[in-house]
Amino acid sequence: MTIQPGPADDLLDPSLAALMGERRRLINLAYRLLGSLSEAEDVVQETYVRWYAMSRQRQEAVESVGGWLTTVATRICLNLLGSARARRERYVGHWIPEPVPEPTERPDGSPGAETGDPADRVTLDESVNMAFLVVLESMTPAERVAFVLHDVFRYSFTEVAEIVGRSPAACRQLAASARRRLRDARPASRPMPADQAAGIVRNFKQAWEAKDIGSLIGLLDPAATAVGDGGGRVTAVPYPIEGGAQVADFFVQLAARASDLVLVERTVNGRPGLVAEHAGATVAVYAFDIAGDRIRHIWAVLNPEKLRPWTK
Numbered sequence: 001m002t003i004q005p006g007p008a009d010d011l012l013d014p015s016l017a018a019l020m021g022e023r024r025r026l027i028n029l030a031y032r033l034l035g036s037l038s039e040a041e042d043v044v045q046e047t048y049v050r051w052y053a054m055s056r057q058r059q060e061a062v063e064s065v066g067g068w069l070t071t072v073a074t075r076i077c078l079n080l081l082g083s084a085r086a087r088r089e090r091y092v093g094h095w096i097p098e099p100v101p102e103p104t105e106r107p108d109g110s111p112g113a114e115t116g117d118p119a120d121r122v123t124l125d126e127s128v129n130m131a132f133l134v135v136l137e138s139m140t141p142a143e144r145v146a147f148v149l150h151d152v153f154r155y156s157f158t159e160v161a162e163i164v165g166r167s168p169a170a171c172r173q174l175a176a177s178a179r180r181r182l183r184d185a186r187p188a189s190r191p192m193p194a195d196q197a198a199g200i201v202r203n204f205k206q207a208w209e210a211k212d213i214g215s216l217i218g219l220l221d222p223a224a225t226a227v228g229d230g231g232g233r234v235t236a237v238p239y240p241i242e243g244g245a246q247v248a249d250f251f252v253q254l255a256a257r258a259s260d261l262v263l264v265e266r267t268v269n270g271r272p273g274l275v276a277e278h279a280g281a282t283v284a285v286y287a288f289d290i291a292g293d294r295i296r297h298i299w300a301v302l303n304p305e306k307l308r309p310w311t312k
Contacts, residue, residue: 035097092232231303
C-alpha cells in the first residue's frame with residue numbers, strides 16, 4: 001500500500017502508516033476465519049491493542065509489522081474458533097455466517113472508500129461467498145486456519161507453520177484435509193457467471209412475489225434445502241427445509257403471511273442474493289447456491305445482530 005506523504009507526517013507515529021495499511025487485509029483474514037464480521041472487527045481491534053501495549057523498543061525490534069499483526073490476529077482467531085464451537089452448540093437454531101453487502105460508495109460517488117464499517121473492507125471474491133463459508137464451518141479450527149492462510153491468502157506452509165505453531169508437514173496435511181471437505185461438499189461444475197446467477201435469483205424473486213409454486217419448483221433443485229438463522233431473536237424455522245417442492249411451498253406460504261415485505265436484489269457475499277425489507281428496514285438477507293441452472297441451497301439470515309451492515 002502506497003501512502004502519499006503529507007505536511008503532518010512528521011507528527012505521526014512512524015509505524016502508523018504501516019499499521020493502518022494492514023487493516024483491510026486483517027479484516028479479510030479474520031472474517032474468513034470466523035464467519036462473523038463483528039468478531040473479525042473485535043479481533044483486529046484486539047490485535048492493535050496488543051501492538052500498542054508493547055514498548056517502543058519491542059515495536060522497533062519487529063522485522064515485519066504486517067507479519068506480526070497477521071500472526072497475532074490468526075492466533076486470536078484460532079482461540080476463538082475453539083470456543084465458537086461450544087457457543088454455536090448453544091445457539092438457538094442454525095448458525096449461518098454473517099452476510100456482508102457490497103462496499104458502500106464515497107460521498108462523491110466513487111467506489112472503494114475506507115469507511116467506519118468493516119463490511120467496506122471485506123474483499124468480495126469466491127472465498128467469501130456463503131456456500132464457501134458454510135463449508136469452512138465444517139472444518140476443524142486447525143484445518144480452517146491452515147487452509148485459509150495457504151490456499152486463500154497464499155502463505156507458504158513454512159510461513160503458516162510459524163504462525164500457527166505446527167510443522168510445515170502438519171500444516172500441509174491440514175490444508176489437504178480441508179480441500180477434501182470442500183470437494184465433497186461443493187459441486188464439480190464451475191461457478192455460474194454472476195449475470196446468469198442474477199437472472200435465476202430474479203426469477204425466484206418474481207415467482208415468490210407471485211406465489212407461483214410451479215415456477216419456484218422449476219427453479220429449485222429437487223434436493224434443494226433452505227435454512228434460516230434467527231438466533232432466537234426473531235422467528236425462524238428451527239430445522240432445514242429439504243426438497244424442492246417443500247422449499248417452494250414454504251416460500252409461497254411466507255409470501256402469503258408477509259405480504260408487506262419488499263424484496264430487493266442485492267449482492268450478498270459477492271454473489272446475487274435478495275434482501276427483504278419491512279417499512280424500509282432490512283429484516284432478512286437471502287444467499288443462494290446455484291449449480292447448473294437450479295438453486296441448491298438458500299440461506300436466510302434474520303438475526304438482527306447479523307444485519308447491522310445492511311442497515312440503511
